[in-house]
Amino acid sequence: MSVEVYYDDDADLGLIQAKKVAVIGYGSQGHAHALSLRDSGVDVVIGLPEGSKSRPKAEEQGLRVVTPAEAAAEADVIMVLAPDTAQRGIYAESIAPHLAPGKAIFFGHGFNIRYGLIKPPAEVDVAMVAPKGPGHLVRRQYSDGKGVPCLVAVEQDASGNALALALAYAKGIGGTRAGAIKTTFTEETETDLFGEQAVLCGGASALVQTGFEVLTEAGYAPEIAYFECLHELKLIVDLMYEGGIAKMRYSISDTAEYGDLSRGSRIIDSRVKDEMRKILGEIQSGEFAREWVAEDEAGRPNFTKWQAEGAAHPIEETGKKLRGMMSWVDRPITETA
Numbered sequence: 586m587s588v589e590v591y592y593d594d595d596a597d598l599g600l601i602q603a604k605k606v607a608v609i610g611y612g613s614q615g616h617a618h619a620l621s622l623r624d625s626g627v628d629v630v631i632g633l634p635e636g637s638k639s640r641p642k643a644e645e646q647g648l649r650v651v652t653p654a655e656a657a658a659e660a661d662v663i664m665v666l667a668p669d670t671a672q673r674g675i676y677a678e679s680i681a682p683h684l685a686p687g688k689a690i691f692f693g694h695g696f697n698i699r700y701g702l703i704k705p706p707a708e709v710d711v712a713m714v715a716p717k718g719p720g721h722l723v724r725r726q727y728s729d730g731k732g733v734p735c736l737v738a739v740e741q742d743a744s745g746n747a748l749a750l751a752l753a754y755a756k757g758i759g760g761t762r763a764g765a766i767k768t769t770f771t772e773e774t775e776t777d778l779f780g781e782q783a784v785l786c787g788g789a790s791a792l793v794q795t796g797f798e799v800l801t802e803a804g805y806a807p808e809i810a811y812f813e814c815l816h817e818l819k820l821i822v823d824l825m826y827e828g829g830i831a832k833m834r835y836s837i838s839d840t841a842e843y844g845d846l847s848r849g850s851r852i853i854d855s856r857v858k859d860e861m862r863k864i865l866g867e868i869q870s871g872e873f874a875r876e877w878v879a880e881d882e883a884g885r886p887n888f889t890k891w892q893a894e895g896a897a898h899p900i901e902e903t904g905k906k907l908r909g910m911m912s913w914v915d916r917p918i919t920e921t922a
């Protein structure tokens with residue numbers, strides 16, 4: 586099935602420059618969208634609760650901050666970039682009362698629409714601009730004149746112009762420099778959750794930690810295990826990013842390539858593929874979403890425990906020491922890029 590990919594020339598920035606945009610939340614995605622939209626000539630207001638620890642960060646960047654309800658009331662386009670689990674409550678309390686014909690509600694990920702947690706009224710546009718990358722890099726790439734690809738989707742087209750508005754928004758954050766693919770809320774949500782669980786975050790973290798454990802438990806130096814299993818992964822993935830797996834294989838030794846070709850499928854074997862299919866099934870059926878919402882409502886007991894276990898993994902201590910010796914690597918996460 587072919588997809589439609591939109592680039593800068595396909596999007597009219599003037600459409601979003603003519604609107605007032607409220608960005609609700611000023612975290613990873615929120616700061617990136619708000620700062621890049623502003624730099625693209627868009628009128629932006631930030632919605633954050635009184636006492637939010639993000640307020641000083643946004644204000645230091647010269648952005649005007651009001652409450653989520655005030656931002657929703659004054660804006661034409663309301664982009665919801667608070668955590669997925671908080672969005673339902675923010676919507677009910679602060680956004681829904683201020684929706685009116687001619688307004689649009691935008692999302693950076695389809696979770697709450699796909700799983701029916703938010704149901705906007707028929708008279709507003711409902712659209713998505715979902716960058717395919719972490720917010721801090723969305724901002725860094727925009728500032729460097731580059732862009733992170735985006736997925737755009739329209740759930741409700743009350744104005745008849747929702748796709749053009751979403752593309753204009755994507756252009757304002759640099760997305761159409763790299764390409765904005767038109768999709769649906771369902772496809773974005775399910776592929777995004779699958780990617781982060783099975784490959785990008787869950788799969789990659791477990792692969793790196795397990796490789797580090799096997800080497801150190803066999804008596805090898807943690808520093809060598811760190812360079813081998815984590816640091817060099819970035820350099821290997823950089824080549825994949827630039828030219829696919831083929832370019833990575835072109836650059837590595839024949840010995841490495843033979844090991845890759847003959848051993849890789851013993852690591853990621855049919856059992857792993859079956860488990861990936863199971864994970865996809867849990868996403869498609871809504872089982873994962875129900876579990877995550879319940880975990881959040883219970884105060885995140887497992888999330889907190891697993892987060893602490895991850896932070897205490899020996900690879901973190903080893904990495905901290907080694908990265909401290911490489912000034913070009915130890916780059917702080919910043920909301921001011």
Ligand SMILES: NC(=O)C1=CN([C@@H]2O[C@H](COP(=O)(O)OP(=O)(O)OC[C@H]3O[C@@H](n4cnc5c(N)ncnc54)[C@H](OP(=O)(O)O)[C@@H]3O)[C@@H](O)[C@H]2O)C=CC1
Nearest residue numbers: 610611612613614637638639666667668693694718719720
């Ligand atoms: N992280 C990423 O790179 C990506 C995220 N997305 C999607 O973007 C959305 C935002 O995620 P992400 O950027 O990670 O979120 P973060 O957790 O980084 O940011 C949370 C922000 O929301 C604020 N916030 C928390 N509660 C409320 C509230 N009740 N009202 C208003 N603001 C609130 C926080 O303020 P405080 O500082 O006070 O806590 C903070 O500014 C999600 O839908 C996510 O799936 C999509 C692509 C990638």
Ligand SMILES: CC[C@](O)(C(C)=O)C(=O)O
Nearest residue numbers: 717718719720777781785
């Ligand atoms: C890979 C994780 C992500 O989907 C992202 C940065 O794209 C997220 O939800 O943070």
Ligand SMILES: [Mg+2]
Nearest residue numbers: 716717718777
């Ligand atoms: Mg993602």
Ligand SMILES: [Mg+2]
Nearest residue numbers: 694777778781
């Ligand atoms: Mg995601």
